Amino acid sequence: MDSISPKLSVKAVTDWLAGHGLSVESRSYSGETLTVRVPAACANAILAANFTAYMHDATNTTMIRTLSYSLPAYLYDHVSFVYPTTQFDAPVRLGAALELSLRQSRPRAPSRRADSASEVPASCASSITPRCLQALYGIPTMPATSSGNSLYVSGLGGTSANPNDLQTFLEQFRPDIKNGTYTSLSVAGSSDTGIPTNEGNCDTQYTVGLATNVSVTYAIAGSMSNGVTFGDLLNTVVYLLELDEPPLVVTTSYVFDEPVDSESIQVARTLCNYYAQLGLLGTSVIFASGDNGAVGGGSNQNNGCQSPAPFVPSFPSTCPFVTSVGSTQGVNPEVAASFSSGGFSNIFSRPSYQDTAVNAFLHRQGNLNAGLFNISGRAYPDVATQGMNFNIRVGGLTYNDFNGTSASSPTFASIIDRLLAAGRSPLGFLNPLLYSNATVAFNDITAGDNRDSMCGAGFNAEIG
Incomplete structure (x- = not known):
């Protein structure tokens, strides 16, 4: 699976992290996702960010997020995303x-x-x-x-x-x-x-x-x-x-x-x-x-x-x-x-x-x-x-x-x-x-729908 890992990109990112005194805590199986533990003050400094606590009203949970961040230009082609940053990904309540x-x-x-x-x-x-x-x-x-x-x-x-x-x-x-x-x-x-x-x-x-x-x-x-x-x-x-x-x-x-x-x-x-x-x-x-x-x-x-x-x-x-x-x-x-x-x-x-x-x-x-x-x-x-x-x-x-x-x-x-x-x-x-x-x-479910909304919109169950 080594061929999946973008080695040049990983090296570019780990070198940048090392320059700020940070090291990788864990890597994904294929090597392309790196987990790093970073204090908020350090994250603000190296990402030009402003991490703040936000309350998600629907779920009554607190999220630490920033409205913007930036990376050095030479990392643009190496990094797909930094998480968590601008992603306000509150779950649907089951x-x-x-x-x-x-x-x-x-x-x-x-x-x-x-x-x-x-x-x-x-x-x-x-x-x-x-x-x-x-x-x-x-x-x-x-x-x-x-x-x-x-x-x-x-x-x-x-x-x-x-x-x-x-x-x-x-x-x-x-x-x-x-x-x-x-x-x-x-x-x-x-x-x-x-x-x-x-x-x-x-x-x-x-x-x-x-x-x-x-x-x-x-x-x-x-x-x-x-x-x-x-x-x-x-x-x-x-x-x-x-x-x-x-x-x-x-x-x-x-x-x-x-x-x-x-x-x-x-x-x-x-x-x-x-x-x-x-x-x-x-x-x-x-x-x-x-x-x-x-x-x-x-x-x-x-x-x-x-x-x-x-x-x-x-x-x-x-x-x-x-x-x-x-x-x-x-x-x-x-x-x-x-x-x-x-x-x-x-x-x-x-x-x-x-x-x-x-x-x-x-x-x-x-x-x-x-x-x-x-x-x-x-x-x-x-x-x-x-x-x-x-x-x-x-x-x-x-x-x-x-x-x-x-x-x-x-x-x-x-x-x-x-x-x-x-x-x-x-x-x-x-x-x-x-x-x-x-x-x-399998049993074919041919009756019912998923119209559980205020407006009754949804799909009908069908044969097949």
Whole structure:
């Protein structure tokens, strides 16, 4: 992989840093991204910047950013971006994790396990448990036997999970799993507070609770005070690429509005290239599609619906090298969840593996939403699983209305990892397979839409 590293550019940058008494703390797998720890005063001096604390109102998080910066002219051709500087990359709030109130459910005794996917308990129409997902999707309950199986869960923004909640969750919903657990690790100096969160608990409970006996690692990046940033994504993917044996599957339940400024777009392209590298190494990269319907983060809903604004896609789901997971709801029939984000990228072109499916979809949609999205962009999501009314344990209590694609992503990741546990070869980058003859293995969701916006704009589910 040395050929990927732009050696002359790396030398130019490291020499410049050394001239200011700075050294590289870590490098990406391919060598083109350098991490340097710089005091704010020093950063202001060498970048001609003015780093200041900014408050992001929607997420109530503080970001240290500058409105401008500059580099020596001789570095212009060597440096694509410096992060964080001018990128105000606040994440889209996933509704399930941060906004929905949770109803406490009554503890229930575990029922007899369904013998086949057709035996879905009636209760699953309004309350999802691991047993429901096993029945719906044919997920095996027998423990995985391959020691090489591994599933990583991203805990961005310093979001922690709680092992005690996991144990009581398993006792309630998977009593056949004895001593189920996960390994927690910190990325780039982050710390595990151990404070239970809806997001972290759902991710660990529905990976450990579905991918039976598969090794699950919860990787924490960033801090809760700063919220989720592109920096958390960068630190996580760089860490994964540096592992001697990267995980076979990694799932992330956080999304951003796809960026529009040139610096942030460059960060997004770099991240997407890293996800492609992970795929080449045999890692299947799974992301939630987001919980804001077709319209995106929300700013385009505030015009009184008189002049519809362009839809805002979700990143990293728009990267063609990740598998984006949307949400469904209901059992008979299973339909698209209206909050499930989906649409078309404004940055990444449609990959060839999508052409047949997307052209057919666009033909059936007709002139719906004409001019509000990029018809030649990468379409997302790629797949969808249940995402409504999940039972989770938080702070010693059971709740039964956790909703969002942040529940769907770990569910799909667990399905893929259990395929590997059955002795399959590592799948790596999934999408070409998903859009080819593997479609016979999926249920076609043909009802529902993602019109979860003030103005009711969105796309309809279609055949194919």
